[in-house]
Amino acid sequence: MAAFSVEIKASAFGRQATVFALGGHLDAVTVSQLEGRFKETMEAGQYHWVVDLSQLDYISSAGLGAFIGVLEEVRSHGGDIFFVGLSPKLQKIFQVLGFLRIFRIFAAEEEAVREFGLP
Amino acid sequence: MSAKDQPEKTLSAAPPPRIGVSIAQKLAAAISALMVVSLSLLSGFLVLQARQALLKETTNRGLIIVRNLASYSASDLLVLNPLKLATFVNDAMKNEAMVYAVLADQNGTIQACNDMSRIGQKFLQPDGRPLAMQGLPEGFSVEEAKDPASGRSILAFSAPVEKSGVKLGTAFLALSQSEIQQAVVQFVEYAGALALFFLVAGVLGAVLLSRFIVRPVRRLTQGALAIGGGNLETQIKVRSRDELGILASSFNQMTASLRQAQEELLEKQRIQQELSIAQEIQKALLPKTTPRIPGYQVAAFYQPAKEVGGDYYDFIPLPDGRLAFTVADVSGKGVPGSLGMTMARSVLRAQALSNSLPGDTLRKANEVIQPDIRKGMFVTMFYCVLDPASNRLQCANGGHNPAFVLSEGRGLQAVAPEGMALGMAPQDLFFVEDFELTLEPGSLFVLYTDGVTEAMNSKNEEYGEARFLDSLARHSRQGFDRLTESLVADITAFTQGAPQNDDITLVILRRAGAA
Structure with a gap:
């Protein structure tokens, strides 16, 4: 079982957008790592997030909850959380939970960053 | 929950074993025994040395006297002048330790003796053990023996009486060894008293020293007993930088981690308990x-x-x-x-x-x-x-x-x-x-x-x-x-x-x- 990893970088398609590349196993235990990185990013004043789930092996409901937990604050600063790289299975989970009514998913990072419409 | 009883079990251990003979006592006894043995050996060796020295001195004295007696009496033994011979014997007898002095002729017949009644009798030197001596002149003898008359230990000397290379007779004399023995006894008394003094001082020193050495061990023991009794706050104060200091500091470390482990265990138990309460609530719902x-x-x-x-x-x-x-x-x-x-x-x-x-x-x-x-x-x-x-x-x-x-x-x-x-x-x-x-x-x-x-x-x-x-x-x-x-x-x-x-x-x- 691959450990959880998260890589954060400015998007190549718009330096003001922040890309979170998640990998491994995101569950009730490893989610605290992700929440820590979320907090750091918000403290740095970055609120335009693109979350890449393409390398994620597993996500539990607690892992999904992490995005719900920060969404309000991200949006209150004029930002948003966009998802890219969803597997068909993850798309189904998003659909069943109703995530698709809250979050927008995109086919590619470039598309998501463009949607932010940042200067 | 099986882990629940564990900490109490480990803390309420059997009462600590009572100390029989402490390390300090053993150390003191060992040091004292060592001192007794070494002092005894040293005293014995010194007494032996003193006796040897006295024996040598007495032997030399005896040899000088017997040689003088032999050489002075040579002319008078040749002409058998009893009066002169008696004078030489008497001169020799002036020495306090002298037991007998005899001048015998070629046939062994006593010509002069401190005991005048024996003149004319055959002189028989008492049987003895010859002393090994270097540089003993030709014809001389020195023997340790017992005086047949008094039974005292003596040194018996003999020297040939010669005139122009012709043997005329033999000079015999004996020195008492009681002087030596007295001196030795006195020496033993002195040495004994000194040894006793050193022994007492040494034992006292050993006891104090071992207490001093063992003090950190005692602290360690008390600390260990306190920890064994369940007091994990115990810190052992041993400041020395030797093995005991290291032992004490690792002991303190061990206690700290033990305390931490116990706290973690209690915390774990608390969480476990909360979980089982939550479980019960949930089950009930x-x-x-x-x-x-x-x-x-x-x-x-x-x-x-x-x-x-x-x-x-x-x-x-x-x-x-x-x-x-x-x-x-x-x-x-x-x-x-x-x-x-x-x-x-x-x-x-x-x-x-x-x-x-x-x-x-x-x-x-x-x-x-x-x-x-x-x-x-x-x-x-x-x-x-x-x-x-x-x-x-x-x-x-x-x-x-x-x-x-x-x-x-x-x-x-x-x-x-x-x-x-x-x-x-x-x-x-x-x-x-x-x-x-x-x-x-x-x-x-x-x-x-x-x-x-x-x-x-x-x-x-x-x-x-x-x-x-x-x-x-x-x-x-x-x-x-x-x-x-x-x-x-x-x-x-x-x-x-x-x-x-x-x-x-x-x-x-x-x-x-x-x-």
Whole structure:
């Protein structure tokens, strides 16, 4: 079982957008790592997030909850959380939970960053 | 809980063994014994040396006298002048230690003697042990012997009396050894007194020294006893930078980690206790029986993954004779999951009674839950209301996995109305739709949580919806009574003892009738 990893970088398609590349196993235990990185990013004043789930092996409901937990604050600063790289299975989970009514998913990072419409 | 009794057990150990002979006493005894032995050997050696020296001195003195006696008396022995010879003997006898002095002629006949009555007799030198001496002149002898008259230890000397190379006779004399013995005795007394003094001082010193050396050991012992008695706050103060200092500091370290381990254990026990309380609360909130509804059979199965899971199910009889029921999954396990479940259950129960449409019930429930639930936590919930009179089943799905209907006429059908999990979106974003179906005679309505379809075997393969539905189709033909049991048996057969990751919950309704 691959450990959880998260890589954060400015998007190549718009330096003001922040890309979170998640990998491994995101569950009730490893989610605290992700929440820590979320907090750091918000403290740095970055609120335009693109979350890449393409390398994620597993996500539990607690892992999904992490995005719900920060969404309000991200949006209150004029930002948003966009998802890219969803597997068909993850798309189904998003659909069943109703995530698709809250979050927008995109086919590619470039598309998501463009949607932010940042200067 | 088996770990519960452990710390007390380790702390209330048997009473510490009493000290018999302490290290200090042993050390003092060893030092003292060493001193006695070495002082005795030293004294003995010195006495022996002194005796040797005195013996040598006496021997030399005797040799000088006997040589003088022999050489002075030579002319007078030749002419046998008894008066002159007696003078020489008497001169020799002036020496205090002199036992006898004799001048004998060539035949051994005594010509002059301190004991005049023996003149004319044959002189027999007492038998003795010759002293090994270097540089003893030719014809001289020195022997240790006993005086036949007095029985005293003597040194017997003899020297030839010669004149111009012709032997005329022999000079004999003997010196008493009592002088030597007296001196030795006196020396032994002095040495003994000195040895005794040193011994007393030494033993005293040994006792003090061993106490001093052993003091840190004593502190260590007391510290260890205190720790053994359960006082883990004990710190041993040994400042020395030797092995004992190192021992003490590692002892302190050990105590600290022991204390930490104990605190962790207590903390763990506390958490364990909280979990089991939460578990009891949760258990108490689950329905104890399945409801009896005319024309329907109801079965439920719940198996938590850990002590407290996030799943729950509920049956809520409505006043109008309908039955509301739900299967829900709270994101999060342990105490937070349990709290979320308790909250969701109370809210749903209240809203079920005051709303007719399932969609409204979930919307209202979200309105209450969303502001209060911990950020990031949500509840997926499939909520249904069955009217047994009309066999109409209304439902709404708050982000839960689909339900399934299995009927003779239509086969297997997923029931998956759209809707969002409760607690994650504010009311203006929340969405849920209502759905309605009619249950045909003999049909099954199955609600479950993802613990069923996501059950994993040791190869990390998921049980999956396909396997579950296949199992459902197969077992639906046998009696309803054993249906949940068989479904769970299939899951267990698949996972083959791999640890259960998520709660497994199943609620199944069957409308009586054909099939």
